[in-house]
Amino acid sequence: MADKKPSIAFIGTGIMGAPIAGHILDAGYDVTVYNRTKSKTDDLVARGAHWAESPAEAAKDADVVFTMVGFPTDVEEIYLAGDGLLQSAKPGAYLIDLTTSSPELARDISEAAETMGKHAFDCPVTGGEAGAIAGTLTLIIGATEADVAPVREVLETFSAKIFCFGGAGKGQAAKLANQVSLAASMVGMADALSFAQQSDLDLDLTREMILGGTGKSGAMEQLAPKSLVGDWKPGFMVKHFLKDIGLALQVAEEKEIALPGADTAFTLYDMLEAIGGGELGTQAVTLLYQEEAEAVAAGLDWSKYTAAHEEDDECGCGHDHGHGDHECTCGHDHHHGDDHECCGGHHHDDGHECACGHHHDEDHAE
Secondary structure, X not given: OOOOOXXXXXXXXXXXXXXXXXXXXXXXXXXXXXXXXXXXXXXXHHXXXXXXXXXXXXXXXXXXXXXXXXXXXXXXXXXXXXXXXXXXXXXXXXXEEOOOOOHHHHHHHHHHHHHOOOEEEEOOXXXXXXXXXXXXXXXXXXXXXXHHHHHHXXXXXXXXXXXXXXXXXXXXXXXXXXXXXXXXXXXXXXXXHHHXXXXXXXXXXXXXXXXXXXXXXXXXXXXXXXXHOOOOOOOOEHHHHHHHHHHHHHHHHHOOOOOHHHHHHHHHHHHHHHHHHOXXXXXXXXXXXXXXXXXXXXXXXXXXXXXXXXXXXXXXXOOXXXXXXXXXXXXXXXXXXXXOEOOOOOEOOOOEEOOOOOEEOOOOOO
């Protein structure tokens, strides 16, 4: 594809997809776009992209098809449905999924594509909205350097680093490893800010100090400032991060390994989504540590997090455990009795109202 720029289809122009497609367009490629909400493609069309009425229409004449959708179910439908990309893309086309999805699904799509004379590989990204806008994303690819070579030039239009992990599904597995690390970092950031606040420390100064030592993290550097000023706008939505952690925990369960940091993060983000925070930015996890009034001001509703949610047959780990004293994959015992801990993980003596908005009397039972 070195002699002529390949034609591009881009499906999914959301928070990150739109700026990625914009970089490809700015680099001189002919780009056709599709998104379920058409208005999210308006800016790209105004800049010269073509609008397609369906994913199949977008892909039919494209040399390279990018997808960036929300969930594995979306990926499965868009690729494997009867009128999906595997059927509608032309022979020899490259199908590149930027969604963070299931390693197993990525393998299935790649194998099916090859039998149909097409090439598909998983290419989840990291760097968030800021990286997408700047064109400095890190690409995490389930393919070899040789596999990627024909499309590397277009990949470089929106990335700063490209890592090839050698086989279908391995890009997704590597991205999930990144999310496991991030999950623990997000909890560490929220814990640290809460601890500093309760210790009557200057939070900005505390953050600066942490960034100067071994406690620093991307979460503390990039997301803590938003949290400190009450900016909950999503660069990466809670519901998508929860999906990523859930995928990692599913793989971990299959491999019989424990991920306590990811387990804790899943529990907190599951709670945050339950009270209406699914479309906030991931930095909103710090709201779980604050007074109820701050959560309400951010649009959260603790009344949604009821005893029924906590006692549901399906616990936060996403697996059906039935009733009784069980320990799910999140590593927590879900019996209902005394010694209640609120969402911040703190035990509350008589008379305390925690961030979850519940009054914790002595010997409280859920």
